[in-house]
Amino acid sequence: GSSATPCASCKLLRRRCTRDCVFAPYFPPEDPHRFATVHRVFGASNVSKMLQELPAAQRADAVSSLVYEATARMRDPVYGCAGAISYLQQQVSQLQVQLAVAQAEILQRINHPSPCLCFCNFLKIGKLRRKL
């Protein structure tokens, strides 16, 4: 970040944005809401610590996931991200049951096919032939 336009983090924290600001690459001044959310849930110093413990190449992904988690926590202060995980786990379980039922039905139809149309047609043709 340049000292002329501080990043969203330094603006909110009212401090000088230096060249080596750990937040500047990920919290541009145009989008102040992203940092405000992350700061409210995790705290600026925790986020700074977490980012500094990661190699630079992974920091953008870490910021995205922190913003995602913090947004979920603001939306659902009781369950946050864990609510989404619990919902998705239920959905996976339901789909696994539905898939098992469908696959059992396929096996059932392979092993015990219902009387088929060709059989019925064969019977009809047989009766016709006998009439002729």
Place this chain on the structure above:
Amino acid sequence: GSSATPCASCKLLRRRCTRDCVFAPYFPPEDPHRFATVHRVFGASNVSKMLQELPAAQRADAVSSLVYEATARMRDPVYGCAGAISYLQQQVSQLQVQLAVAQAEILQRINHPSPCLCFCNFLKIGKLRRKL
């Protein structure tokens, strides 16, 4: 919390555990690791703020979800809980595709059944009858 046995939070923060300690009901001294994890990721003051903004009846669930999220963040410092959500979303998509394929196969077997065993048996019986 009683002042004789401070809760895990007050013990870690080295402060007196008062009767109205917001952490005490959820962080008993027997399990210091839970609070340490939540403190490392969210910070004690943020957790305290989040709990105080919730009705008492919802705080236990909120603590569980915060511990869950913080544990996920410690295990996966880049993606945290968001990694689990992304994985589960992929799993849901795959299961939905597999289910759609299975249901299409069932419809296919209902509308166009393969020549059934009874048909083959009928043919054999027919041939036998003609021989007799």
